[in-house]
Amino acid sequence: MRMHRRAIVFFRTHAKVLRFLSLFVLLFGLCYFLFNIVIERWFEIFRPFLAFQAKAVVSIVNLWGAGAWVESEMVNSPRFSMRIARGCDGIEALSFFLAAVLAFPASGRAKLIGIASGIPLIQVVNLARLILLYYAGVRFPALFEGIHIYVGQALVILFSTGIFIFWLERFAVEHRRA
Amino acid sequence: MITAKNGIGEIRVYTNGKSYSSELHIDTVTSGLPLLLALLSVTRADSVYAKIRVLSIALLITTLATMTAIILTAKETSMKITETVQGNAGHHSSYFYHAVDGYSICQPVLAVTIWIALMMFGSFKKRRDKSGVSRIHRNAPCPCGSQQKYKRCCGNT
Numbered sequence: 001m002r003m004h005r006r007a008i009v010f011f012r013t014h015a016k017v018l019r020f021l022s023l024f025v026l027l028f029g030l031c032y033f034l035f036n037i038v039i040e041r042w043f044e045i046f047r048p049f050l051a052f053q054a055k056a057v058v059s060i061v062n063l064w065g066a067g068a069w070v071e072s073e074m075v076n077s078p079r080f081s082m083r084i085a086r087g088c089d090g091i092e093a094l095s096f097f098l099a100a101v102l103a104f105p106a107s108g109r110a111k112l113i114g115i116a117s118g119i120p121l122i123q124v125v126n127l128a129r130l131i132l133l134y135y136a137g138v139r140f141p142a143l144f145e146g147i148h149i150y151v152g153q154a155l156v157i158l159f160s161t162g163i164f165i166f167w168l169e170r171f172a173v174e175h176r177r178a
Numbered sequence: 179m180i181t182a183k184n185g186i187g188e189i190r191v192y193t194n195g196k197s198y199s200s201e202l203h204i205d206t207v208t209s210g211l212p213l214l215l216a217l218l219s220v221t222r223a224d225s226v227y228a229k230i231r232v233l234s235i236a237l238l239i240t241t242l243a244t245m246t247a248i249i250l251t252a253k254e255t256s257m258k259i260t261e262t263v264q265g266n267a268g269h270h271s272s273y274f275y276h277a278v279d280g281y282s283i284c285q286p287v288l289a290v291t292i293w294i295a296l297m298m299f300g301s302f303k304k305r306r307d308k309s310g311v312s313r314i315h316r317n318a319p320c321p322c323g324s325q326q327k328y329k330r331c332c333g334n335t
Contacts, residue, residue, distance in 0.1 A: 017295075021291075032280050149209050
């Protein structure tokens with residue numbers, strides 16, 4: 001009986017938080033289903049997008065004389081080659097940011113501003129991650145796999161979290177005037 | 179036959195004179211754990227007990243999620259084998275594959291979500307005692323703003 005009462009108190013106290021988290025998980029799952037199953041399997045839009053990202057990486061690293069070239073989603077160079085696969089395209093970070101913005105109780109205008117500014121920012125951060133991975137492969141090939149799995153994706157997600165928190169403070173939350 | 183070596187679990191089945199196998203690299207379903215532990219470690223907590231509490235909750239959640247991923251992988255393997263033997267390869271087992279693959283890719287998202295959830299639930303703060311008042315040290319400044327010690331002000335009742 002006591003546990004039952006404590007559970008009721010917990011759910012009442014944290015109703016808004018639970019609502020936000022439930023909506024976030026639902027929206028994130030929906031985005032994953034949309035991007036990874038619907039769009040990827042039925043429309044196959046991702047291959048041109050990955051090829052575009054590979055071209056962007058090559059254009060930037062060649063500014064510093066890397067001598068790299070593109071073959072579809074492959075970034076090739078005399079010293080190192082890497083393939084930009086699904087999971088390295090920033091879609092998970094994008095889904096995370098979209099789900100967080102849409103789940104948070106804010107005005108429609110604030111959400112539109114967040115989505116319109118957050119999506120390009122996250123893609124820029126993802127591009128920086130790909131360039132970092134390229135140079136990690138060139139300079140530290142033995143550490144490439146570890147950096148790829150543990151550092152790369154974590155950095156992009158952390159930056160997305162930072163962009164979300166900035167959006168919260170700047171646009172979503174109304175601060176009371178002192 | 180199930181074997182595990184160097185962080186790779188392999189399920190191998192022999193049937194009809196053929197061998198079918200599936201591998202699970204344990205680091206693909208635990209790659210978010212270092213990020214989660216780092217985030218929890220750098221976040222300030224009101225007490226050591228609160229810090230231990232959040233670490234325990236986070237480890238429990240990730241353990242349950244990882245065990246679920248391993249069970250789904252085993253289920254996918256058995257379905258794949260059944261479908262291969264029956265000649266309908268990749269029909270239903272692909273749903274479980276997508277679930278496990280999604281879980282592997284979204285490890286950092288899970289880590290950050292757990293961290294944000296724990297912060298929103300106030301898990302880093304001290305627990306209040308049964309009277310609803312958090313414990314204040316007797317020599318600490320009184321929270322009412324009188325600039326006296328708590329033991330000489332509100333704590334003197």
